[in-house]
Amino acid sequence: MPPPLPGGAVEAGRWLQEEIYGSPVREASIPCHSGVTDLTDRHLHSGGCTGSYARRYAHLVTMPTNAPAAAFADATASDGALRRFLHGLPGIDPVGLEARAASLGTRSIKTSAKVYAIDLAISMIDLTTLEGADTPGKVRALAAKAVHPDPTDRTTPHTAAVCVYPDMVATAKEVLKGSDVKVASVATAFPAGRAALPVKLADVRDAIAAGADEIDMVIDRGAFLAGHYLKVYEEIAAVRAECGEQARLKVIFETGELSTYDNIRRASWLGMMAGADFIKTSTGKVAVNATPANTLVLLEAVRDFRAATGTQVGVKPAGGIRNTKEAIKFLVLVNETVGADWLDNHWFRFGASSLLNDLLMQRQKLATGRYSGPDYVTVD
Amino acid sequence: MAMENKTAAFEYAPAPESRSVVDIAPSYGLFIDGEFTEAADGKVFKTVSPSTEEVLSEVARAGAEDVDRAVKAARKAFEKWSALPGSERAKYLFRIARIIQERSRELAVLETLDNGKPIKETRDADLPLVAAHFFYYAGWADKLDHAGFGANPRPLGVAGQVIPWNFPLLMLAWKIAPALATGNTVVLKPAETTPLSALFFADICRQAGLPKGVVNILTGYGDAGQALVEHPDINKVAFTGSTAVGKAIARSVAGTDKKVTLELGGKGANIVFDDAPIDQAVEGIVTGIFFNQGQVCCAGSRLLVQESIQDELLDSLKRRLSTLRLGDPLDKNTDIGAINSAEQLARITALTETGEAEGAERWSAPCELPSAGYWFAPTLFTNVTQAHTIARDEIFGPVLSVLSFRTPDEAVAKANNSQYGLSAGIWTEKGSRILAVANKLRAGVVWANTFNKFDPTSPFGGYKESGFGREGGRHGLEGYLDV
Numbered sequence: 105m106p107p108p109l110p111g112g113a114v115e116a117g118r119w120l121q122e123e124i125y126g127s128p129v130r131e132a133s134i135p136c137h138s139g140v141t142d143l144t145d146r147h148l149h150s151g152g153c154t155g156s157y158a159r160r161y162a163h164l165v166t167m168p169t170n171a172p173a174a175a176f177a178d179a180t181a182s183d184g185a186l187r188r189f190l191h192g193l194p195g196i197d198p199v200g201l202e203a204r205a206a207s208l209g210t211r212s213i214k215t216s217a218k219v220y221a222i223d224l225a226i227s228m229i230d231l232t233t234l235e236g237a238d239t240p241g242k243v244r245a246l247a248a249k250a251v252h253p254d255p256t257d258r259t260t261p262h263t264a265a266v267c268v269y270p271d272m273v274a275t276a277k278e279v280l281k282g283s284d285v286k287v288a289s290v291a292t293a294f295p296a297g298r299a300a301l302p303v304k305l306a307d308v309r310d311a312i313a314a315g316a317d318e319i320d321m322v323i324d325r326g327a328f329l330a331g332h333y334l335k336v337y338e339e340i341a342a343v344r345a346e347c348g349e350q351a352r353l354k355v356i357f358e359t360g361e362l363s364t365y366d367n368i369r370r371a372s373w374l375g376m377m378a379g380a381d382f383i384k385t386s387t388g389k390v391a392v393n394a395t396p397a398n399t400l401v402l403l404e405a406v407r408d409f410r411a412a413t414g415t416q417v418g419v420k421p422a423g424g425i426r427n428t429k430e431a432i433k434f435l436v437l438v439n440e441t442v443g444a445d446w447l448d449n450h451w452f453r454f455g456a457s458s459l460l461n462d463l464l465m466q467r468q469k470l471a472t473g474r475y476s477g478p479d480y481v482t483v484d
Numbered sequence: 485m486a487m488e489n490k491t492a493a494f495e496y497a498p499a500p501e502s503r504s505v506v507d508i509a510p511s512y513g514l515f516i517d518g519e520f521t522e523a524a525d526g527k528v529f530k531t532v533s534p535s536t537e538e539v540l541s542e543v544a545r546a547g548a549e550d551v552d553r554a555v556k557a558a559r560k561a562f563e564k565w566s567a568l569p570g571s572e573r574a575k576y577l578f579r580i581a582r583i584i585q586e587r588s589r590e591l592a593v594l595e596t597l598d599n600g601k602p603i604k605e606t607r608d609a610d611l612p613l614v615a616a617h618f619f620y621y622a623g624w625a626d627k628l629d630h631a632g633f634g635a636n637p638r639p640l641g642v643a644g645q646v647i648p649w650n651f652p653l654l655m656l657a658w659k660i661a662p663a664l665a666t667g668n669t670v671v672l673k674p675a676e677t678t679p680l681s682a683l684f685f686a687d688i689c690r691q692a693g694l695p696k697g698v699v700n701i702l703t704g705y706g707d708a709g710q711a712l713v714e715h716p717d718i719n720k721v722a723f724t725g726s727t728a729v730g731k732a733i734a735r736s737v738a739g740t741d742k743k744v745t746l747e748l749g750g751k752g753a754n755i756v757f758d759d760a761p762i763d764q765a766v767e768g769i770v771t772g773i774f775f776n777q778g779q780v781c782c783a784g785s786r787l788l789v790q791e792s793i794q795d796e797l798l799d800s801l802k803r804r805l806s807t808l809r810l811g812d813p814l815d816k817n818t819d820i821g822a823i824n825s826a827e828q829l830a831r832i833t834a835l836t837e838t839g840e841a842e843g844a845e846r847w848s849a850p851c852e853l854p855s856a857g858y859w860f861a862p863t864l865f866t867n868v869t870q871a872h873t874i875a876r877d878e879i880f881g882p883v884l885s886v887l888s889f890r891t892p893d894e895a896v897a898k899a900n901n902s903q904y905g906l907s908a909g910i911w912t913e914k915g916s917r918i919l920a921v922a923n924k925l926r927a928g929v930v931w932a933n934t935f936n937k938f939d940p941t942s943p944f945g946g947y948k949e950s951g952f953g954r955e956g957g958r959h960g961l962e963g964y965l966d967v
Contacts, residue, residue, distance in 0.1 A: 195913040197933045200764030210604065212499035212816035220494065404763055439494040440807050447494055 183334040196365040205396035232267040247279035264449040273314035288318035295387035297322035340378035354382035360392030372405035382418035393423025403441040422455025515686035517557035518696030524549040534600035535822035546704035554700040558669040561697030566667035570626030577622030600822030620940035621661035633967040639667035641719035649675035666964040679703035745953025750906030753899035754784030760911035772935035778882040782907035805849040823858040832881030839874035905947025
């Protein structure tokens with residue numbers, strides 16, 4: 105349970121508003137970014153090919169600090185400044201972007217590369233159930249599968265995490281005790297995000313109190329589309345503060361609702377500037393979820409953000425990735441856009457459920473030389 | 485976490501396309517009057533795979549006598565072919581297009597073997613475009629009355645066509661499809677380094693039941709090409725290749741009534757403004773100059789970048805070039821294949837040495853070149869000015885010259901400051917700038933926020949020393965009609 109708030113429920117909203125938006129608190133409430141390195145010349149002007157955005161945004165880096173939020177203090181000083189910054193990012197030509205994503209989709213990943221990719225993909229899954237009908241039984245089954253995805257082959261890697269609603273965190277945590285599988289929880293009035301900030305923060309606090317290692321928050325798309333970028337920024341920063349040292353924060357943009365690639369790039373920077381540990385495409389609850397093209401935009405954003413600030417941020421495409429072939433295409437995108445530094449489950453995840461069984465069937469096929477079929481993997 | 489702190493890289497295992505889909509005979513004859521036949525003097529030459537230097541086959545080497553025989557066959561066939569209703573000629577072209585689609589995997593592998601370009605390109609670009617070209621002109625064959633050249637426009641007669649080695653089958657399609665649609669018959673000479681796909685096309689003509697003599701293929705060297713364009717009984721010369729040869733052809737046909745279209749060299753300017761979509765511009769620059777190892781007449785071989793974003797763009801470009809995969813052209817993951825011939829490799833090498841000698845700064849993507857075959861690493865030159873040889877001469881290889889500009893006017897002036905005028909690219913998010921700049925560029929094709937995109941419906945051709953006449957689209961019909 106979250107700690108009691110002063111002044112009772114009615115007062116809670118106002119108290120939090122002041123706590124978060126009040127000028128002395130906002131900057132101080134933004135924590136150090138986990139796993140962040142210091143910002144030195146070495147990072148900003150590292151030779152070779154990585155310094156492009158570093159040069160462009162070097163003037164923004166005003167203090168020798170390890171918090172990206174401070175690095176962008178100028179850009180986040182006002183709604184106008186933030187808007188100018190985000191709209192100053194290079195545009196995206198949709199035809200060219202989609203062509204690039206499609207061309208990487210033609211890579212042919214065979215034999216040893218496929219073996220590697222399948223195990224890597226399994227290890228990157230946030231095995232997800234986000235249904236109104238979720239029960240403790242369902243969540244326990246899913247968590248058990250996350251630890252031992254293939255009961256017939258104990259060499260199969262475990263998934264990165266299970267992803268559940270906050271009220272199921274404790275149940276998942278119980279099953280996963282002693283394993284390396286994390287518990288991720290969607291919060292902040294997932295999936296629509298249409299709730300007051302105090303409610304969202306309470307949702308986050310509740311999930312963390314129950315033991316969540318990772319929080320998947322949704323941004324306020326309404327505020328974003330209305331151009332209230334600072335509101336979105338502050339909300340993310342507030343959730344980041346709530347996560348503290350206990351949880352890594354994934355920020356879901358719901359790219360299908362942001363609609364344009366320019367918006368997706370702006371949202372990516374907004375999220376990273378506000379302290380996201382991961383940026384994530386979708387909730388899986390709308391018509392268009394993760395696609396190679398929108399994930400490519402996120403990957404370019406984390407690549408450029410690291411070049412500018414030295415801070416590495418993870419990427420999570422979610423929703424709609426159902427089979428091995430598609431998953432491998434995403435890994436190729438990662439490999440050829442940001443490289444080996446992101447090819448591990450600390451930095452890249454798949455938000456998926458049915459994907460795992462297809463990966464397991466392909467894994468069995470590679471091991472035995474024949475297809476087994478759906479009766480040889482577990483039903484969730 | 486299991487995968488944390490691991491250092492293993494995602495190495496792609498070899499994924500070669502199977503060679504077994506194509507059956508290359510040890511020797512081939514000339515295709516004259518529907519039959520394969522030896523050269524009159526019995527001469528032959530070998531064609532090798534540029535990626536391995538392996539001999540693929542031995543083909544007949546046409547001489548003047550063979551040219552005469554082929555032209556006579558084409559002349560004889562012309563009477564009946566041109567008298568066919570357009571709808572009947574269309575049937576043959578549609579049939580050819582469908583056979584090409586059915587045999588596209590075989591033809592893609594063949595083209596990759598003989599030319600050295602990656603299977604990714606022959607599979608995804610060359611072959612689909614070849615089929616599309618035949619489909620497109622098949623559609624025109626019975627609609628020539630509505631092409632804007634008046635009622636019942638007449639064909640010219642026999643077309644002598646000489647094509648280059650960079651897109652062997654695609655250039656064949658560009659030449660043969662409009663010629664046949666309009667009722668002409670053809671004698672075509674493929675380049676000496678890439679004769680095989682044209683010979684397979686001859687087989688497709690037989691498979692399609694095309695009347696004898698309508699298409700004749702003469703494999704051979706420049707002497708055969710010269711004999712063909714100088715033959716007194718041809719009515720049309722269509723040539724794609726170097727400007728030097730194009731000029732020689734123009735001289736040789738002067739004073740005759742032969743109709744001529746020439747598609748020659750280029751030094752395309754790819755102009756990147758500071759408000760460009762940077763990531764897509766980088767892709768466009770790569771496509772512009774490294775597609776087909778830069779052996780493309782309309783390649784974007786001059787990068788004109790606004791000085792304010794030059795460093796940033798070059799950093800991104802170099803990072804991207806470092807991910808290009810050079811190697812076995814039959815591997816489906818290969819981005820950069822082999823240079824077509826030892827001769828072309830020598831030319832590229834010589835011009836890049838000139839670039840260095842003249843003070844330009846050379847950068848090549850770090851990659852290992854195979855020991856056999858003809859290879860050149862993707863290369864770019866900075867500190868290049870309009871005065872450098874590498875900014876003026878066509879290199880026809882994977883070599884990019886980077887120049888900068890300050891204002892749109894300067895960009896246009898520098899882009900147009902070339903003996904050539906074949907292609908150009910504009911990268912900006914500002915639509916009004918695209919329109920304004922495109923109107924001022926003296927280039928046959930101007931691409932906006934893309935590069936090296938081809939479509940049979942779009943006319944293609946050059947200004948200035950890049951040639952004259954247009955191929956493709958409705959405009960492409962004109963070169964084969966007596967109008």
